[in-house]
Amino acid sequence: xxxxxxxxxxxxxxxxxxxxxxxxxxxxxxxxxxxxxxxxxxxxxxxxxxxxxxxxxxxxxxxxxxxxxxxxxxxxxxxxxxxxxxxxxxxxxxxxxxxxxxxxxxxxxxxxxxxxxxxxxxxxxxxxxxxxxxxxxxxxxxxxxxxxx
Numbered sequence: 001x002x003x004x005x006x007x008x009x010x011x012x013x014x015x016x017x018x019x020x021x022x023x024x025x026x027x028x029x030x031x032x033x034x035x036x037x038x039x040x041x042x043x044x045x046x047x048x049x050x051x052x053x054x055x056x057x058x059x060x061x062x063x064x065x066x067x068x069x070x071x072x073x074x075x076x077x078x079x080x081x082x083x084x085x086x087x088x089x090x091x092x093x094x095x096x097x098x099x100x101x102x103x104x105x106x107x108x109x110x111x112x113x114x115x116x117x118x119x120x121x122x123x124x125x126x127x128x129x130x131x132x133x134x135x136x137x138x139x140x141x142x143x144x145x146x147x148x149x
Contacts, residue, residue, distance in 0.1 A: 011130030
């Protein structure tokens with residue numbers, strides 16, 4: 001298994017895509033009014049894109065401008081100090097054409113926060129990376145240091 005410079009296992013793209021399919025909520029990071037924001041969204045993976053539904057606001061504006069955004073999902077086990085994170089970077093865009101809107105509606109994605117969100121936005125999967133955190137602290141080769149309270 002390959003590891004990054006911090007000792008975290010890197011996850012290949014097929015592994016990242018498999019993990020994306022297990023999550024219901026992700027975080028969309030974008031620039032809004034010259035400031036970075038991170039927003040939770042429910043989503044679906046549709047081929048080579050992340051699909052979300054939204055209404056007017058930061059997500060819709062970013063997609064209207066075809067902004068490059070980041071999308072992150074993760075999973076963790078706080079008891080065992082293990083977990084994973086997948087990061088997708090790509091261009092956001094609003095779906096317009098009748099055929100692509102019909103395809104998006106077939107997914108059955110229901111927005112959690114705003115039932116009236118009627119815009120479909122995709123995020124291209126231009127760059128997909130992931131890392132996995134193992135329970136390195138339990139390794140017999142490494143000393144265990146008690147916490148100081």
